[in-house]
Amino acid sequence: MNQYVRLGVNIDHVATLRNARGGTDPNLLQMALAVEEAGADGITIHLREDRRHVRDDDVWLLRDHLRTPMNLEMAATDEMVRIALKATPKACCIVPEHRREVTTEGGLDLVNQVSQIGAQVAKLSDAGIEVSLFIDPNTEQIQAAHEIGAPVIELHTGEYANAATPEQRDSKLKRLKEGAMFAHRLGLIVNAGHGLTKFNVAPIVSIGGMYELNIGHSLVARALMVGLPEAVREFRWIMDRACR
Ligand code: PXP
Secondary structure, three states: OOOOOEEEEEOHHHHHHHHOOOOOOOOHHHHHHHHHHOOOOEEEEEOOOOOOOOOHHHHHHHHHHOOOOEEEEEOOOHHHHHHHHHHOOOEEEEOOOOOOOOOOOOOOOOOOOHHHHHHHHHHHHHOOOEEEEEEOOOHHHHHHHHHHOOOEEEEEOHHHHOOOOHHHHHHHHHHHHHHHHHHHHOOOEEEEEOOOOOOOOHHHHOOOOOOEEEEOHHHHHHHHHHOHHHHHHHHHHHHHHHHO
């Protein structure tokens, strides 16, 4: 039997819709509170260098009004670390960021950035922020996360989600399971996310010791059909069934 797996909802694309017309509709805070009310365990936002969805003022507003933990995704830049140290969210997830990407592509290369990212992690951790590192399920990267001293990793599920055949999907799932097991042996907390949908989430929930999943695009897209609270409840229902 698996334990309860937390659902973190990434609301970036609510902000994308708002920004399409430059006004305040849909209201990001109102939507975040509705997501919480519907059963999400946390709210995730990614403050990108280009502010293409969530903006600085959103960070402060959400920080002041959310009832569940706020997880701030960010690149390991001095600007973002400065903002995080001022905002002190419950958690920060450091992700790679490239200007032209549509969404986060691949995990961090920690192996080649141990001292740079290690320094950022130390500053954030000293401020009481729980830092997680977004990485592919690769033992060298997981080992580097451990050496850097981050308490949490988030495993990138994009390759699993985008697998072209059932065989590929099984092999990507196996890598995620092995990665999670290796990380647990090192004492790391393991989260996962990217590309998860109602149809592919259950096997990820069933990975032993999984702590939290962060789900954004497919949940917000589903909300167009059934409403945001119902979309959250649907994901929660599927996750709870997979937990058993
Ligand atoms: N986790 C991380 C670290 C991400 O960067 C993203 C995308 O912003 C997600 C989870 C959510 O991915 P998706 O929007 O595909 O559900």
